[in-house]
Amino acid sequence: MTMDIIPFSGKILCDEPLMLGEGATYDPATDIAWWFNIKGEALHELHLASGRKTVHPLPFLGSVLAVIDPDRQLIASDKGLFIRETASGKLSLLTTLEDIPANRSNDGRVHPSGSLWVSTMARDEAKGAGAIYHVARGTVTRLYAEVSIPNSICFSPDGSTGYFTDTAINHLMRVALDPATGLPAGEPTAISDETTTSGGIDGSVCDADGLIWNARYGSGAVDVYRPDGTKIARYTVPATQTTCPAFIGAKADRLLVTSSFQGMSDPQRAADPHAGKTFELGVTVKGRFEPAYLL
Template identity: 70%
Template sequence: MTETHSFTGRVLCETACQLGEGPTYDPATGKAFWFDIKGQKLHELHLPTMTKAVHDLPFLGSVLAVIDAERQLIVSDRGLFIRKVADGTLSPFLTLEDKPQNRSNDGRVHPCGALWASTMGRNAEKHAGAIYHVAGDRVTKLYSNLTIPNSICFSPDGSIGYFTDTDVDHLMRVALDPKTGLPAGEPEVLCDESGGPGDVDGSVCDADGLIWNARWGANAVEVYRPDGTKIARYLVPASQSSCPAFIGEKADRLLVTSAWQDMDAAGRRADPHAGQTFELGIAVKGRFESAFAL
């Protein structure tokens, strides 16, 4: 029986995102970033001072990766863009696919510096999405016919990749070449979560190889061993928890985004923290995201 823990954390940001997603942290600046995909916003929070900034975007952004002190990579429905940190200027970089009916969704940088990024239909159309591998300016399609590709994360040594199609709710495991982040075998089902409650959404993998998954529709973050055994469940105060990220100087804290997407007025009244961003309030053995190798 998986032990369930009450929420002991705090609301990190009260702004209610329609679809809060794609959180990450830059240890060089002490800033956490996340998106409101549907609201076309990039949120920025300087953790030492709790100073907040919100940046309007001209597209549906969903993934941010640090390149260096001056530049960031943003994945969006219009492709990949390089963002200047100083003034927010955006420059087109790459296109993942020629499907204007799609948008970007989940993504994460492999320890080698390559990016995995996913796409999906704007209305979660069946089998419209895919997962791509981006190494420098080279794009490789890894998996197709996915509906809501999510949960992309990697073992600390880069030898294992994890992902899911939230529509199917199987957490998948695949062997990788640690030097390239490319698959070295066929994906296998690590854990079948199709029985509910909720759905497998965004994930991160900690320094011990544990997988921390935000459980959409179940107001929780759940923890898995690399063999798929679920060992803990931590509640959060919003039903649609969407994605976690390690934050803080030692990567020992956990940020969790959420969403109010698809809720009517009554639903939002019943879920007053929906869309807010939380700190889980426990000590974790996290690790920092790798920079994207341009």
């Protein structure tokens, strides 16, 4: 099957370049998009309608945000999972994930059941140092160990299927889940082998039709997959190191994409002037809102 390649027709949502923009999500109740600069220890907030931008310094390397209720959020970090009071920014520890100082949190999403899948990896990307965890009402269960760069965590609309990858291996994985809990109900299988193509599978979201929208790190693109792993489209993005998508807007019909300039030399950054900026893809999508995390 021929994959459609669609040139970028969107816009820059935020022109502040981030070393590692990641963990994008959106809260429809407040019309606010959230994302992290992981290595800059900061949480970025953008009110879509007004364009009001706020940057919240963090005392850790945050990478995943989930809404709990109108007053509270859950943040995953290298120090564990924290409850954040949205109005004040006050943080309180919910639980730790693992006692490995060399590791930090990475990718994660809330399952339709209200449980969280969240991952860890070595700060220096050491092989097999990370893991993927399931967190339900504060109870932590390790799902997959010896993962190097966990990414692409997302779920089918009905919660019966989960997707993830180890970017170091670059296979898109699919696993059957218990829709009521978000726990695996079978063994994962690879549905797309991306080892022979350029770039790495990074963050993903799954739309209302079950299509997987994946940020392709190193390729300046968002790729779209069917649930069977067939790649059907590539939307180009004017930053090589695209990292994480999120459905945004009142109808979840727009797509935000973060990016990164980590590891780039000065000449590489000069050749990639939008590296690290945050974009809107500029196409209409059939997105859906992230579920709330259930305490």
